[in-house]
Amino acid sequence: MPALPHAFKLHPFSHHHAHGACQCGSPLLSRFHERMMADVSRRQFIGGMAGVMAMFAALHAPSVLSQQPKDDNRPILLKNLRLFDGSGGPLRDGVAIRIEGGRIQALQTNGADAGDAEVIDCGGRVVMPGLIDAHWHTTLAGISQLEAMTADPGYVHLVAAKEAERTLMRGVTSVRDVGGPSFALKRAIDKGIVDGPRIFPAGAMISQTSGHGDFRMRHEVPRGTASPLSEQEKQGVAVIADGEAEVLRRTREQLMLGASQIKLMAGGGVASTYDPLDSTQFTERELRAAVEAADDWGTYVAVHVYTSKGIQRSLRAGVKSIEHGQLADEESVRMMAGEGAWWSLQPFLQDEDSNVYPDAARRESQRMVAEGTVRAYELAQRFDVKTAWGTDILFSPQNTHNQLRHLTKLTRFYDSLTTLAMATGRNGELLAMSGPRNPYQGKLGTLEPEALADLLVVDGNPEQGLEFLNDPNTNLRLIMKGGRVHKNTL
Secondary structure: OOOOOHHHOOOOOOOOOOOOOOOOOOHHHHHHHHHHHHHHHHHHHHHHHHHHHHHOOOOOOOOHHHHOOOOOOOOEEEEEEEEOOOOOOOOEEEEEEEEEOOEEEEEEEOOOOOOOOEEEEEEEEEEEEOEEEEEEOOOOOOOOHHHHHHOOHHHHHHHHHHHHHHHHHOOEEEEEEOOOOOHHHHHHHHOOOOOOOEEEEOOOEEEOOOOOOOOOOHHHOOOOOOOOOOHHHHHOOEEEOOOHHHHHHHHHHHHHHOOOOEEEEOEOOOOOOOOOOOOEOOOHHHHHHHHHHHHHOOOOEEEEEEEHHHHHHHHHOOOOEEEEEEEOOHHHHHHHHHHOOEEEEOOOOOOOOOOOOOOHHHHHHHHHHHHHHHHHHHHHHHOOOEEEEOOOOOOOOOOHHHOOHHHHHHHHOOOHHHHHHHHHHHHHHHHHOOHHHOOOOOOOOOOOOOOEOOEEEEOOOOOOOOHHHHOHHHHEEEEEEOOEEEEEOO
């Protein structure tokens, strides 16, 4: 473990006395020191060095934090704009947006008195909610799989922090993280230590042995009752659970760490080493154990799955969010609609953004999923399934800058305002399903009174198309999260 900064070292046996007798060598203080150092080690495994440093964020030690400028608490009035409110309805003119305390305080007429507010003239541009990616891997998107498996945890988390800043600068102000150790980074963002989107974390992906989250090497099998956890389990990327009791334990552990929803692997994948695309994972009883544990905490379970068999088994167990599902048949989609479940789809179209596989078997699986993607969007609309937009960029640092291109592709299946509503208001409804586990109290994805002030001012007209999102660096003129301006080139 890297040495802690000097200001953070603990010296239980040094003799810096306060008033009264020295207690430095007392059993009580010794036990405190042991627990503190154990927590340091545990946090470093879970969250990298960022997790360790977060322990000391409240201490009054000199740091770059004290040098950062404080936010201006004045109200803000955005005027001279066209409003897209996240609902999918037409743009509205003659509206001004008053922001106070990190929330939208009111929608006013354009000529309303600004009072003491700072006025931002939007120059007739469109103002829209910040974008929400409903299937993102905060810690794993911007790093290669080889680096994720071999690099120092601290390096992995530093890369993730930089990618989080880039994500926010692409106008994505919230993400639903569906697998990986994002708890420490979330805390750092929320405390203002680094910039990034709001994170709704699932924590470690829960997988059966040989499932889509079993990243062990062949030489690590079999695992005995006393065998150590794999490195990926230690780092919080994924955990292996077999049987209802283990699924319960691993689900409860993620809830303990702060998961806003739970992620299970209920089927195979395209890039999988061991589990073929058509495999079904976890029994219905195992899935239900996770669902019941999540429900006891007021939240829900999402599952990675492609096939109809896996989808139907998951729905019978009470799962509320199907991630991927491109191989669903009509019966499965009817079942999703009937159960009120969400379909978290991604535009996997075997195009320039697709992963490149050297072997024919995985290329064939990729082709099947791409064909299923086109059918899936048609079925989702035909049966009126609640559909979310996400990207699932994973171990692809070369592709993260194209995150929004995965949104503009949807205009092949939907009109542009419906597409934009999916990535704002609709995804905001999905985030709200975390109930009391929602880490951010307030509406997201919408511009209405009392909603959190996450918004973008853009050069572009979403009534005519979304191509402007393909170049966020140029066309996003203002980015605001929680009333704080992170970019302003107006």
